[in-house]
Amino acid sequence: MKLFKFIMSLILTLTFSLSTLAQSTEFKTSRNLGFKDSSKTQEITINIKEKTSNLTFEILCKVKEGNVTVEIYDPSGHKQGEFAVESIESQSDSDGEVSLFSAIADGVSGEIKKAVYEPELGKWVVKFIPKKATGRIQIISYQLQ
Amino acid sequence: MKQTNLFFSINVKRYFLLIILIYFNIYTHGQTSNNNTQIEGHIKLDSIWNKKLYLSHISDFSKMYTMSRSMIIAESKVDSLGFFKFRTDFLPIENNLYRIHVSKKGSSEASIIIGGKDENHFFLIANKSSEIKILNDSKIFNNVTFIRDEKNKILSEIDDIVRLIDSTNFNSTKIKSDFVSNAFNEQLRQIADTCSYPLVSLYALHKSKFEQDIKNNTQFYQDFLDKQQNVNSVYFQNFKNKVPARKTLSGKNSYIVLISFIAFGLGFLLNTLLNRKKREKNNPIKTLSIQERKVYRLLKAGKSNKEISEELNIGVSTVKSHVSNIYSKLSVKSRKEAINFPL
Numbered sequence: 001m002k003l004f005k006f007i008m009s010l011i012l013t014l015t016f017s018l019s020t021l022a023q024s025t026e027f028k029t030s031r032n033l034g035f036k037d038s039s040k041t042q043e044i045t046i047n048i049k050e051k052t053s054n055l056t057f058e059i060l061c062k063v064k065e066g067n068v069t070v071e072i073y074d075p076s077g078h079k080q081g082e083f084a085v086e087s088i089e090s091q092s093d094s095d096g097e098v099s100l101f102s103a104i105a106d107g108v109s110g111e112i113k114k115a116v117y118e119p120e121l122g123k124w125v126v127k128f129i130p131k132k133a134t135g136r137i138q139i140i141s142y143q144l145q
Numbered sequence: 146m147k148q149t150n151l152f153f154s155i156n157v158k159r160y161f162l163l164i165i166l167i168y169f170n171i172y173t174h175g176q177t178s179n180n181n182t183q184i185e186g187h188i189k190l191d192s193i194w195n196k197k198l199y200l201s202h203i204s205d206f207s208k209m210y211t212m213s214r215s216m217i218i219a220e221s222k223v224d225s226l227g228f229f230k231f232r233t234d235f236l237p238i239e240n241n242l243y244r245i246h247v248s249k250k251g252s253s254e255a256s257i258i259i260g261g262k263d264e265n266h267f268f269l270i271a272n273k274s275s276e277i278k279i280l281n282d283s284k285i286f287n288n289v290t291f292i293r294d295e296k297n298k299i300l301s302e303i304d305d306i307v308r309l310i311d312s313t314n315f316n317s318t319k320i321k322s323d324f325v326s327n328a329f330n331e332q333l334r335q336i337a338d339t340c341s342y343p344l345v346s347l348y349a350l351h352k353s354k355f356e357q358d359i360k361n362n363t364q365f366y367q368d369f370l371d372k373q374q375n376v377n378s379v380y381f382q383n384f385k386n387k388v389p390a391r392k393t394l395s396g397k398n399s400y401i402v403l404i405s406f407i408a409f410g411l412g413f414l415l416n417t418l419l420n421r422k423k424r425e426k427n428n429p430i431k432t433l434s435i436q437e438r439k440v441y442r443l444l445k446a447g448k449s450n451k452e453i454s455e456e457l458n459i460g461v462s463t464v465k466s467h468v469s470n471i472y473s474k475l476s477v478k479s480r481k482e483a484i485n486f487p488l
Contacts, residue, residue: 078357083259086213108212109253113261
């Protein structure tokens with residue numbers, strides 16, 4: 001009897017897990033950009049073409065030198081989030097060269113997590129606006145369908 | 146069962162004692178340092194955070210989410226019991242917006258995290274003579290309570306409303322979250338409208354995403370600025386630049402009004418002249434020549450042709466010719482009709 005109960009609960013658990021997995025699919029996109037003395041504005045577009053239950057942005061920007069502004073816009077053009085990081089320091093390696101991906105613990109960092117339930121269909125835009133900036137940025141988006 | 150109850154009861158007592166101790170400490174600190182104005186409090190930091198807090202000056206609301214070392218004006222260690230304090234005697238006399246943040250172990254001390262359970266900052270308003278007590282026993286860093294300081298209590302209420310908006314956005318459909326967001330933003334505008342602390346009002350407006358509302362609700366923001374016109378602050382100056390000015394008769398607009406007036410005047414004049422000409426055309430008397438009018442005036446006075454010729458010093462035949470013309474122009478057939486002709 002105990003064995004029967006164990007098997008039944010195992011089957012139910014497996015069925016439940018599989019059905020849950022079948023119902024939701026997660027799409028993850030990730031962009032990792034390094035920039036050096038850059039003032040070039042870049043836009044990363046996430047196109048939501050069909051009904052999505054959840055859209056999450058995780059953006060992390062570390063700046064060693066210069067200024068960076070990161071803005072998130074919904075398809076209607078409304079700003080849904082932003083942050084800016086400014087670093088006036090300029091630290092060089094021993095040979096005088098600024099290493100792009102060296103540890104930027106001494107720099108400045110900004111991070112934003114933005115989750116939207118049933119996001120508006122269309123193009124969500126992450127605008128990355130550097131001003132003579134050196135550092136790196138990671139933009140991750142999750143879509144749960 | 147009894148053992149569980151006893152264990153539970155001991156834990157509750159311990160927790161209660163800890164809270165009492167924290168409050169006691171905060172108040173004691175406040176009483177002993179009456180002349181030493183400061184921002185102080187107790188905060189619970191778990192192992193992911195560095196035991197140091199940073200105070201940044203936010204010179205403009207557009208810089209609320211800007212992180213720069215140049216904005217950090219003070220730092221305070223968080224002691225083993227969780228107490229911290231910043232002096233305020235070097236701050237400006239006027240209320241200004243400040244941000245307190247903490248950094249994660251291993252990451253830059255100048256770091257800002259927005260959103261999620263790791264949000265690492267909160268805002269407050271302070272001045273040179275501020276005595277602000279802060280308490281946070283939650284695991285979420287920015288979930289703070291301000292004790293005694295009224296303006297920061299309102300600031301905290303505003304943050305609570307914004308958290309509600311964010312959680313609705315996260316848990317509800319777009320239509321519902323739009324509906325709820327509009328209602329809460331309206332509530333924030335009401336706080337801005339009624340709050341007696343100008344900087345807190347402005348904080349509420351910035352949290353209500355006024356940029357999206359300003360086009361459709363311009364009058365509200367103009368009225369708000371009128372109400373706060375005596376407030377001399379950079380924060381308000383910057384906000385004022387974002388609100389469309391009331392329409393006045395100046396510059397380009399005054400030219401348009403002036404040209405409209407001139408056009409109206411010219412139109413009126415032209416119309417009057419045309420009407421006069423029309424009236425003249427319709428009145429046959431106006432068609433008489435000067436000499437004929439003189440003859441007609443005497444004729445109307447009942448004078449004979451001879452009397453008219455003597456008075457005007459012209460021949461009787463000339464008078465007869467004028468009279469004939471007058472009959473013709475007035476479309477009358479007799480002297481009687483001419484005399485009774487309506488002027």
